[in-house]
Amino acid sequence: MKKDHLNNRNVMRGLIPLTAGVMLMFPACKKTEAPQAKQATADSKHEVHFSSANSGNADAAFNAFNSAFLVNSGGQTYYKKSINDVAADGTWVASLDILVAEDAYERTGSTTHKTLVNNLCSTWLQNTPPPWTWDGWNDDIGWFSLALIRGYQITGTANFFTQAKYGFNMAYNRGWDTQYNGGGIWEQQPDMTPAGESISKEALSNNSLGKVACYIYQSTHEQAYLDKAIQIYDWVWHHIYNSATGQVYTGIDRDNVVNQGLAVYNQGTFVDYANLLYQITGNINYYNDAKRTIDYVKNNMTTNGIITNSASYLNTWDDEFARGVGHFVRDNRMWSTYHAWMLQNATSIWSHRRTDYNITWNGWDQQTPVDNSLATSKFASAVAWLQYTPATIPDDIAxxxxxxxxxxxxxxxxxxxxxxxxxxxxxxxxxxxxxxxxxxxxxxxxxxxxxxxxxxxxxxxxxxxxxxxxxxxxxxxxxxxxxxxxxxxxxxxxxxxxxxxxxxxxxxxxxxxxxxxxxxxxxxxxxxxxxxx
Missing domain, CATH: 2.80.10.50 (Trefoil (Acidic Fibroblast Growth Factor, subunit A))
Structure with a gap:
């Protein structure tokens, strides 16, 4: 199963993200160019007039995302593949879409959003029922399970919890390996990896599943899941995290060679993971790790302060970082440190949207192209960022x-x-x-x-x-x-x-x-x- 997902799945194709908008090229590999951006028109019924710092942008962005991509048909609720492609987004990509709806509910507490999350997760399970042993990518199982466990915490629907727990147990039991690297979860199961493809343990699989373990613990207080969350985190910290700089590396192979490729989503999943463990345990080291990792992105992975990447192969780029920053800043009242930067990115997102649909792609410092074939998930990061960025610094209550x-x-x-x-x-x-x-x-x-x-x-x-x-x-x-x-x-x-x-x-x-x-x-x-x- 070869997929255009995140950077670890594009190493063989010659693309490893280094910083926003910069690619490392391997010899004899051809880079796929991002589509040419075109100026969006503003003469559409979808147009909404808000200043870029307006608090209504969070609602406007999510409503626009739904207007462009949400389908309710035949008793099913799902996000379609693109504006032009009405087929349901599937498996891990659909999970990324659902996570954005869960972000919106987290912000609003709206019964409408709760119903939407319930319907999205229910439809997803109808279309992707367990067992999931056919999928050798353990980070896929992480995204499946993350959408479902958050869905459970929002709706209380027991089956979402049951399947999220099944997903974690399946991926951990088959993926955690001590023969190589002293532990860690395989990104793709070795016995399901085509000949010639690299085999490694990566940030995506370990951090996504570590987050799931934290959410399961929150939901049940089963100590075994907190123990596993800490075990996975400690392995990541010692093998693919630079505790001096805050950089999260892509992964490590069986020969202990570290792939130091950079990706904002790797940083973000780790930030959210660290913050979850800090909230659960009170251990200040997790707080320090989360802050260091945010600062690494802020100082090293932006273009004039803006998080941006228009690479054509990407699905999401910054959705996990949006959640990580949003939760960390909110939970720890760090608004005075990060709000101005968060707002700078929110302003750039809104300024570079397609004004006919009010949707913004991953290239936050570039005009969003008028291309109705672009994948739905390319627009998820912008919506997520706006859900966590208020127009003004919240008061002392939050x-x-x-x-x-x-x-x-x-x-x-x-x-x-x-x-x-x-x-x-x-x-x-x-x-x-x-x-x-x-x-x-x-x-x-x-x-x-x-x-x-x-x-x-x-x-x-x-x-x-x-x-x-x-x-x-x-x-x-x-x-x-x-x-x-x-x-x-x-x-x-x-x-x-x-x-x-x-x-x-x-x-x-x-x-x-x-x-x-x-x-x-x-x-x-x-x-x-x-x-x-």
């Missing part, structure tokens, strides 16, 4: 915090429980994972409050309005009983109140470890005022 009583310093704590429906309590501030809560926003400006220990949402059971009701954690649905308004008060503290019940977080004026966290009608008292720190 990101990870300890929720601490302004009255007595007691902290909101999930009591190190991973079970669904367990009660939330109060405990003296100890800065542990059970006291870390990640605030992410919905399109209506309400907030989701997610435990960094259990990965479940702060929840008012059934949306009941009862004073004194203990709050619980529950799998994230982003329903109104899990949406919170967070209002800053004149003394600098916050009133945190539920969208469904209007009840506010209240500590009952207790400083007793293990006492229940309740909701109560707002009275402005000290027990209802909280600091985010």
């Amino acid at each position: 990101g990870t915090h300890f929720i601490v009583s302004n009255q007595n310093g007691i902290a909101v704590d999930n009591a190190s429980q991973s079970g669904s429906g367990t009660g939330i309590v109060l405990w003296g501030l100890n800065s542990g994972l059970s006291q870390k809560w990640n605030f992410t926003q919905n399109e209506d400006s309400s907030w989701n409050i997610i435990s960094q220990y259990s990965w479940m949402a702060l929840d008012v059971p059934g949306g009941a309005t009862t004073n004194g009701l203990q709050l619980i954690q529950y799998p994230s649905s982003r329903n109104t009983n899990q949406r919170w308004w967070v209002d800053k008060q004149s003394d600098g503290s916050y009133k945190i109140w539920n969208q469904a019940s209007s009840g506010v977080l209240d500590n009952s004026s207790s400083s007793v470890n293990g006492y229940k966290l309740v909701q109560w009608g707002w009275n402005g008292g000290a027990a209802q005022r909280w600091k985010l720190q």
Whole structure:
């Protein structure tokens, strides 16, 4: 199976990305030129007028992507291969498309987007049912499983989780090999690799599957998957990661020869992987790795600050980096460091779009060509980047915090429980994972409050309005009983109140470890005022 995918699959064809827009040429190999860019016209019903820094561009870009490529027909929902080709995108490429829809839901919490993700994943499984043993590329299984495990976390559809877990187990069990290189997952299974093709262990297979293991752990707290996520990461770090510079190498072959080819997607998958492990474990080394890897791209893989690559063989180029940067910056409140650069790229994306369809290809510093045969996935990176780049720096609420009583310093704590429906309590501030809560926003400006220990949402059971009701954690649905308004008060503290019940977080004026966290009608008292720190 020979595919025009990412750089590792193009080594034999003479193309290894080095930096944005630069290729290393092998002797006797001919480079395939990118199509000539043509000026897009602006006289179309699809045209949307936003300035390049407008916050509406995230919606406009995703809506445009759907308008150009989304098909709902015959009970199936899928992205087609191109504007002109109505056939369904398939297998790993379709998974890349679905990941963009999941990015949009992550930003909005929209029920419409949740339904879309559910329908896309369901259709994909109908068209690509397991077993997947026919596919020898382990990174393919990584993309399959990533789309499905994220789909599960969004929709709660159990079959998505079942098949994502199956995919990880299959790829890990057949691909993890200690005979060569001391471990690592084969990019393509040696016994399924055609004669003459290179055999190596690459960033794509290891980092994509490592991310899947992290998401499985988040969903189940099965320690074996966190152990495997750390095992894979440690192998990557020691074999195909330059910890001095932040460069992620393409891979390593059986003779321990490292392919130092550069690709933004390799950097991005590693960033997201490192950030996931940092959020799960609190180990600062993962944070440092993620930041170093972002900085390597920013300083070495841009053209005048813009991430761009118009190579014709590419599918996506920057979608995984968009997710990695977006999650890292959001979770760790690094907006002051990276927002200006993120916005610079967002502006270039929007400025170089086809204005008839409002879609932008991988060459973010070049006008998108009017070519209706270009693959759908070529437009995924731009949409993903815009989902994670707000027009202005978010306020101090977004990101990870300890929720601490302004009255007595007691902290909101999930009591190190991973079970669904367990009660939330109060405990003296100890800065542990059970006291870390990640605030992410919905399109209506309400907030989701997610435990960094259990990965479940702060929840008012059934949306009941009862004073004194203990709050619980529950799998994230982003329903109104899990949406919170967070209002800053004149003394600098916050009133945190539920969208469904209007009840506010209240500590009952207790400083007793293990006492229940309740909701109560707002009275402005000290027990209802909280600091985010």
